[in-house]
Amino acid sequence: MNASLRRGLAASALVGTALLGSAATAVAEPQSAPEQDGVVIVDQPDTGDLNNLWTFAPLGIPVLGLLDSVAGVPGKLLPLP
Numbered sequence: 001m002n003a004s005l006r007r008g009l010a011a012s013a014l015v016g017t018a019l020l021g022s023a024a025t026a027v028a029e030p031q032s033a034p035e036q037d038g039v040v041i042v043d044q045p046d047t048g049d050l051n052n053l054w055t056f057a058p059l060g061i062p063v064l065g066l067l068d069s070v071a072g073v074p075g076k077l078l079p080l081p
Helices: 002-026 063-071 073-077
Strands: none
């Protein structure tokens, strides 16, 4: 019983910490845009170089490039006979 109670308290503390940390960014005051004359037209971003293995980052890091780099490590550490 004590083990499950400690696990429950630890899990609820972790969830509470995660929610409290994300709440700080959710309630942050937005920055006001500088005053300008008329309408601001924003062009499409240039994404021509974002379709290769090293820049595709759905998780915030280039996952496929990271896997490719990690897979190449044994060959670099151990010389071939």
